[in-house]
Amino acid sequence: MPDTTDTAPVLRVRDLSVTYGTNVAVKHANLEVRPGERVAIVGESGSGKTSLGNAIAGFLDLDAGRVDVDTLELQGTALDRSGRGAPRIPRRTPGLSMIFQDAMSSLDPVWTIGSQLTAVLRETENVSRAQAKKDALEWLRRVGITDPERVMHAKPGELSGGMRQRVMMAIALSSKPALLIADEPTSALDASLAVGAMKLMVELAEREGTAVLMITHDIELCRKFTDFVIVMYHGEIVEQISSSELSNAKDPYTRGLLECVPTLASARLDELPTLESVRARLEGTAA
Numbered sequence: 001m002p003d004t005t006d007t008a009p010v011l012r013v014r015d016l017s018v019t020y021g022t023n024v025a026v027k028h029a030n031l032e033v034r035p036g037e038r039v040a041i042v043g044e045s046g047s048g049k050t051s052l053g054n055a056i057a058g059f060l061d062l063d064a065g066r067v068d069v070d071t072l073e074l075q076g077t078a079l080d081r082s083g084r085g086a087p088r089i090p091r092r093t094p095g096l097s098m099i100f101q102d103a104m105s106s107l108d109p110v111w112t113i114g115s116q117l118t119a120v121l122r123e124t125e126n127v128s129r130a131q132a133k134k135d136a137l138e139w140l141r142r143v144g145i146t147d148p149e150r151v152m153h154a155k156p157g158e159l160s161g162g163m164r165q166r167v168m169m170a171i172a173l174s175s176k177p178a179l180l181i182a183d184e185p186t187s188a189l190d191a192s193l194a195v196g197a198m199k200l201m202v203e204l205a206e207r208e209g210t211a212v213l214m215i216t217h218d219i220e221l222c223r224k225f226t227d228f229v230i231v232m233y234h235g236e237i238v239e240q241i242s243s244s245e246l247s248n249a250k251d252p253y254t255r256g257l258l259e260c261v262p263t264l265a266s267a268r269l270d271e272l273p274t275l276e277s278v279r280a281r282l283e284g285t286a287a
C-alpha cells in the first residue's frame with residue numbers, strides 16, 4: 001500500500017449523524033478515506049455501521065431516518081444527503097459503488113446479468129454494444145466465473161448466492177469507482193468461500209485503483225484485508241487505528257472485540273468470551 005497521507009482524501013465526512021425517530025443511530029461521525037485505501041468500519045450488531053455506510057452512499061431510506069451532516073465530499077465534490085422528506089436520492093452516485101450483504105436486493109430480478117452489466121459498462125466507457133458485451137464477458141471471467149456466456153443470459157434468480165455475489169462485484173467495480181462501499185459483502189457465503197471472495201474483491205479494487213470502505217463485524221477480516229479500522233460502538237466512532245496497530249488498540253471496546261476472536265488458544269477454553277461478558281468485565285473495571 002503506497003503512502004497516501006499527503007494526497008487529498010477520496011471521501012471526507014464531517015459531523016454526520018443518522019436519526020430514526022428518537023434513536024440517534026450514528027452520532028457526529030468524522031472520517032476520511034484516501035485514494036486506493038482500504039478502510040473497515042467494525043462494530044457489533046446495531047452499532048450503526050450500515051446506517052453510516054448507507055448515509056454516505058445515498059441509500060438511507062429517508063422515510064425511516066434523517067441524515068444531518070456538515071461535510072460529505074467524494075473526490076472534493078459535495079454530496080447532498082441531508083434532511084428528511086428531501087427529494088428521493090438518485091440510486092447511483094458517479095464515482096461511488098456499493099455492494100450489499102444480499103446481492104438479490106441490488107440486482108434487478110427481471111433483467112439478465114448481461115444486460116445489467118453491459119448497461120453499466122456502456123454508461124462508464126461510452127463503448128459500442130458489441131464492445132460492452134466483450135468487456136462484460138471479461139469482467140465475469142475476472143470475478144472467477146468460468147462459464148460467462150451462460151451467466152450473461154441468466155437472470156439473478158437462476159444463480160447461486162456465491163455467483164450473485166461475484167456478479168455484484170463485477171457490476172460494482174466495472175464502473176471504475178473511486179470508492180466502493182461494501183456492506184458485509186461476504187456474510188451470506190460459507191466461511192470457506194467468504195475469505196476467497198473477500199480476497200478477490202480487494203485484489204480487483206486494487207487493480208482499478210478503487211478505495212474500499214468495508215463494513216463488517218469481523219475484526220479478523222479487518223486485520224487481513226484492510227489498512228485502517230474505524231471502530232463503532234452505540235453509534236459513536238470510538239477508535240480509528242491502523243490495521244497493523246490493532247493489537248495495541250487503546251479503546252476498551254476495541255480490545256473487547258479483539259478478545260472475542262476465536263484463536264487456537266481460546267479453542268481450548270470451555271467457553272469463548274462473548275462481547276457481553278467482555279463488556280460487563282470492562283464496565284465493572286471502569287466503575
Ligand SMILES: Nc1ncnc2c1ncn2[C@@H]1O[C@H](COP(=O)(O)OP(=O)(O)OP(=O)(O)O)[C@@H](O)[C@H]1O
Pocket residue numbers: 020023025043044045046047048049050051052061064065217
Ligand atoms: N430503518 C430503520 N428504522 C428504524 N431504526 C433503524 C432502521 N435501521 C436501523 N435502525 C436502528 O439503528 C441502529 C443502528 O442500526 P444499523 O443497522 O445501522 O447497525 P449495524 O451496526 O449495521 O448492525 P448490523 O451489523 O446488525 O447490520 C439500531 O438501533 C437499529 O435498530
